[in-house]
Amino acid sequence: MKILEDINASVCGISPYQPGRPIEEVSRELGMEPEALVKLASNESPLGPSKKAVRAMKKAAADMHRYPEGGAWYLRRKLAELHGIDPGQLVFGNGSNELIEFIAHCFVRPGRSVVASAHAFVIYKLMTAMFGGDFIEVPMKEGLVHDLRAMRNAVREDTKVVFICNPNNPTGTMVKNRDIRGFMKDMPEDVLVVFDEAYAEITLKRMPDTMSYISEGRPVVVLRSFSKAYGLAGLRIGYGITSAGLAAVLEKPRQPFNTNRMAQAAALAALDDRAYIRRSRKTYREGARQLISCFERLGLEYIPPAANFVLLKVGDGDAVFGELQKLGLIVRPMAGYGLPEWIRISIGTEEENERCIRALCGVLE
Numbered sequence: 430m431k432i433l434e435d436i437n438a439s440v441c442g443i444s445p446y447q448p449g450r451p452i453e454e455v456s457r458e459l460g461m462e463p464e465a466l467v468k469l470a471s472n473e474s475p476l477g478p479s480k481k482a483v484r485a486m487k488k489a490a491a492d493m494h495r496y497p498e499g500g501a502w503y504l505r506r507k508l509a510e511l512h513g514i515d516p517g518q519l520v521f522g523n524g525s526n527e528l529i530e531f532i533a534h535c536f537v538r539p540g541r542s543v544v545a546s547a548h549a550f551v552i553y554k555l556m557t558a559m560f561g562g563d564f565i566e567v568p569m570k571e572g573l574v575h576d577l578r579a580m581r582n583a584v585r586e587d588t589k590v591v592f593i594c595n596p597n598n599p600t601g602t603m604v605k606n607r608d609i610r611g612f613m614k615d616m617p618e619d620v621l622v623v624f625d626e627a628y629a630e631i632t633l634k635r636m637p638d639t640m641s642y643i644s645e646g647r648p649v650v651v652l653r654s655f656s657k658a659y660g661l662a663g664l665r666i667g668y669g670i671t672s673a674g675l676a677a678v679l680e681k682p683r684q685p686f687n688t689n690r691m692a693q694a695a696a697l698a699a700l701d702d703r704a705y706i707r708r709s710r711k712t713y714r715e716g717a718r719q720l721i722s723c724f725e726r727l728g729l730e731y732i733p734p735a736a737n738f739v740l741l742k743v744g745d746g747d748a749v750f751g752e753l754q755k756l757g758l759i760v761r762p763m764a765g766y767g768l769p770e771w772i773r774i775s776i777g778t779e780e781e782n783e784r785c786i787r788a789l790c791g792v793l794e
């Protein structure tokens with residue numbers, strides 16, 4: 430078709446994001462019942478959504494003939510109170526992924542660059558390419574930790590955004606307060622620093638305080654998500670916290686009804702379910718121990734996790750991923766993240782972790 434010759438160059442160069450394989454898709458492919466499959470591939474909650482959120486969704490279902498309130502008034506007020514900020518400092522997205530797109534919309538264009546780690550969340554790279562920017566990938570330190578000093582040094586005249594994914598997906602490492610302070614110290618004021626904290630509520634290590642930079646008036650955005658800690662990945666809702674001025678700018682590319690009515694209701698209810706978060710943290714703490722003791726028994730190299738997923742060195746990541754899948758276990762191969770020898774395993778329930786351990790033993794021994 431003639432029209433296919435006229436696609437925007439920035440879009441042409443994009444290879445689509447490879448998500449963790451959905452249970453439904455693998456079930457169709459392998460001819461296995463969906464119930465027989467275990468998915469530990471997308472860092473989703475193994476506990477299902479909070480019961481409070483489910484109740485709120487059922488109630489909201491009766492109002493689905495109405496458009497949502499674009500500004501997410503109730504959720505906005507609740508989060509502002511929780512974080513001790515003004516409601517105007519929040520921007521909502523169809524998943525925190527959409528916030529990454531808003532940031533690119535506002536600040537990335539040809540002739541500008543974006544800095545991130547070589548093995549960080551790939552959406553930063555995708556969105557930079559989508560808007561024609563230059564993506565600067567900074568090698569990580571020993572142990573697959575962000576090299577914040579190298580990232581600071583990689584900032585050029587034309588750099589507008591730096592993404593720090595913390596804890597980092599997919600490596601599971603966390604950078605500390607002290608290193609962030611050093612990094613922020615002489616960061617130019619015309620560079621936006623984005624802390625992607627999709628796992629903040631369920632980390633196994635203490636989260637650094639990045640909100641303080643916002644109150645100091647630094648150009649910083651903190652991204653949070655309801656997908657991971659709150660078990661609402663299917664609903665697509667996340668948010669950014671920043672200064673009121675920056676929030677007003679990031680709102681501009683936002684479509685009027687980007688977060689839906691049911692998602693807003695569920696998120697609001699989930700925030701009240703502190704017991705759910707406590708249970709999740711316990712699940713991940715114990716699950717991490719369970720998986721790690723297996724890895725050590727098998728003599729496998731792994732990255733000690735700061736969140737609900739573990740990076741494991743298996744040799745040929747794609748091959749092991751394929752073999753595990755045949756046994757009904759879906760994990761994430763890491764070649765797309767420049768880590769072809771590794772797979773990423775999300776921490777599941779005790780039974781799911783046990784399934785994973787048995788499958789790994791079968792495949793690797």
Ligand SMILES: *Cc1c(COP(=O)(O)O)cnc(C)c1O
Pocket residue numbers: 472523524525526527550594597598625627653654655656657662665666667
């Ligand atoms: C899962 C994840 C997200 C995406 O979150 P959504 O709110 O579902 O869009 C963003 N950043 C990181 C680092 C993630 O791991």
